[in-house]
Amino acid sequence: MRQEVVLALLAKEPSHGYELRARLREALGPLGEAMNAGQIYVTLTRLEKAGLLAVETSADGGDRPDRKVYALTADGQQRVAEWIAEVAWPRPDLAEFHLKLVAAASAGLADPLTVVDTQRRELLRRLHDAQRAAIAATAQEGAALLLEGVVLRLQADLRWLEACERHWTRRRSGS
C-alpha cells in the first residue's frame, strides 16, 4: 500500500496507530483483513523519518508504539494534497483510489466527486485515443484485438467510477 494512504488518514486529526488501523479496516472491509498490524507501524516510522509526520507521546504511555499519537507536519499536509490531486493510471490501484476518496471526504480535503471527475477525464481521454487507434487499425486484426482489450479495461474502470459517483453523491446528500 502507498505510504500516502496512511498519511492521508491523519489529515482529519492526529491519531494513534490503532485508530488508523481501525479506519483502514472500516474503509476496506474484508479486504482489509489481509493487512498485518505491523505494516502500518513500519510505514509510520518511515514517514516520521521522512519528516512527513511528527510523533507526540501521550502522558500515560511511555514509549510503546501503540501509545504514540501521530500528526501531519506541513510537508506531510503538502504531500497529501498532491496525492489527492494525482491521477494514477494506467495502473489504477483500486484500493488506493477508494481510500483517496475516503480520506478526501473525512478530512474535508477535497470533494470526492471532484476527485472522481478528474480521474474520469483522464480515462475518457485515453478511451478517445484508444478508440481512434482501434478504428484506424481495423485492417490489422492483431493490433485491433490488443486495442479492444484496452478499450474494455477502460470501460470497466469508467463503470466503477460511475459506482463511486453514485455512492459519494448519496453520502453527500446525507442519506
Add this chain to the structure above:
Amino acid sequence: MAGGVRKTLDPSKEWIVSDTAGMPVLRARDLRKEYGRGEGRLFAVDGVDLDVAAGETVAVMGPSGCGKSTLLHLLGGLDRPSGGEVWLAGDRIDDLSERALARLRRTAIGFVFQSFHLMEELTAVENVELSALLAGRSPRTARRKAEELLERVGLADRARFLPSALSGGQRQRVAVARALINEPAVVLADEPTGNLDSAATLDVLRLFEDLHAAGQTLMIVTHDARIAATADRLMTMRDGVLVDETRLTGGTTGRLGALVGLED
C-alpha cells in the same frame, strides 16, 4: 462573449473558454426548465450556458435524471424552456412560434434517438427520404439523396428492407441517414447507442467518427462512455447543471503504450 460554462463554479476544474472564431452553431444562455410549482418545483435544467462550434462534437454525460435529455430537447426545439435563450446558427429559436419551430426541426436539426423512431411500415429508403419530402424536396431529389446517404452509412443493399428486417445497429444507421438528409446545421443524438450491443455500438461509433471527419456539428447526450469518448469536448451534468468540462483531443496519443504494459 466567451463560451464555456458558468464562471462561478469551482476554479480548480478545467473550464474551457471556447475561442470559436466564428459564431457558434448552437448556443444556450442561462437555459432553464422547471416542472411544478412552489415547494414541489423541480429544476430539470438549471442555468446552462453552452457554445458548440461548427464542426465540433460535444458530448454531455451524467447520471440518469441529471437533465441531459431535457437539455437536448430544449436545444433542439422539442421542448420549450422556462427561461434563458437558445440560438441556432445565429438566430434565436426559443421564442419562435410553434409553426416556425416545427419547420426548423425538420430542416436545420437532425435528431437521433435511443429507440430509432423509424416508421415500421416504411422501408429504409422511404424512412430516410420522408424528411426530405416533408421539407419540400422533389420526390426524385429526395430519393436520390436518401440512396446516397444509405450508401454512406453502409446500407445500400438494405434500402428496400423494412425496419423489422434490420438489426438494431442497422436501424440506428438508417436513423442517422434520416437525420442527415436535410443537411442540418447540427445533429442532436440522445443515447444513440443505448439499445445496441457492443458490435453495433462500434458501427455507430465509426459512423459518428466519419461525420465528425466530414465536418458535421454533433451533440450527443449519453451515459455510454464509448460514444462520449468520440467527442472533442465532454461535459458532465449533475442536477441540471454542467459541473465539469474537458477536452478529449490531443491528450494521450503516444502514451497508449503504457496501457498495454509497453512502457511505464
